[in-house]
Amino acid sequence: MSILTWKDEYSVGVRIIDNEHKQLIAMINKAYDSVEKMEEEKVLLELVDEMRKYAMTHFATEEKLMEIHNYPETAEQKKQHNDFMIKAASSDNMLSSDNGAVDPIKVFKYLADWLRGHIMGTDKKLGIFLNEKGIK
Known part of the structure; x- marks a missing residue:
């Protein structure tokens, strides 16, 4: 069942x-x-790997659009992207060294918080800016 x-x-x-x-x-x-x-323990390693891959691909997309269109809040957006990448990489490293060192619920909560905070806030502003530049 999807949440x-x-x-x-x-x-x-x-x-x-x-x-x-x-x-x-x-x-x-x-x-x-x-x-x-x-x-969750079984899925966690795969999920953290997906987080890392998602971040690399998705952030590259956004950052390219920001650069092309001279988005004025690029630095803050990149900082938030970097924070996500650090979280994904540190979770991945902890899982590689000790499978019990990462709390699955915290990883899952982080993703939900990212949706609420970053996408619903920061990315919405980027979308408005890009729409004004004719990007749909």
């Missing part, structure tokens, strides 16, 4: 960014499902 489904309110108005954000929702649902099935 989240894509809603128009999640959209930033830029198709490529929205499509990549849908991947994040899929990760959150995967995390939720694993907790419901009591399989």
